[in-house]
Amino acid sequence: MATDRFYDEGKKVYFAKGCNGCHGVDAKGLAQYPGLAYRPKAFLNYKLQRYRKKIADTQQAQLMIPFAEHLTDAQIQRLIIFLSNYHEEASHQTIERSIKGDGGS
Numbered sequence: 001m002a003t004d005r006f007y008d009e010g011k012k013v014y015f016a017k018g019c020n021g022c023h024g025v026d027a028k029g030l031a032q033y034p035g036l037a038y039r040p041k042a043f044l045n046y047k048l049q050r051y052r053k054k055i056a057d058t059q060q061a062q063l064m065i066p067f068a069e070h071l072t073d074a075q076i077q078r079l080i081i082f083l084s085n086y087h088e089e090a091s092h093q094t095i096e097r098s099i100k101g102d103g104g105s
């Protein structure tokens with residue numbers, strides 16, 4: 001499965017796009033910003049697709065639009081794999097992780 005690679009790519013997108021600035025380095029949320037880790041894929045996808053179309057359900061959510069509007073389908077797909085399957089160690093010191101062969105299938 002390509003899921004491991006997508007997970008790692010999603011993690012890179014998460015940090016590269018600055019999502020961590022509001023949703024936290026551990027994606028568990030910060031202050032008024034909601035946690036994203038472990039949320040269902042369908043929910044994350046629904047929200048990101050709507051923000052990308054510049055639809056915000058709350059005034060707060062307007063903040064999301066500039067961060068979502070330039071995401072590609074592939075980036076959204078990777079982000080939701082990373083967030084819904086979130087499994088980082090509590091004390092992760094480094095973002096990089098060697099990508100090992102995935103054993104096929």
Ligand code: HEC
Nearest residue numbers: 017018019021022033034044047058060061063064067079
């Ligand atoms: C400037 C701060 C900020 C940044 C940066 C940011 N977000 Fe958000 N995000 C928010 C706010 C505010 C909400 C809406 C909370 C609400 O509706 O009350 C939100 C909501 C969400 C939601 C829906 C969660 C929910 O419970 O409603 C998702 C999914 C999400 N953000 C993903 C992302 C991703 C992925 C990135 C990076 C591309 C990102 N956010 C970057 C502030 C931010």
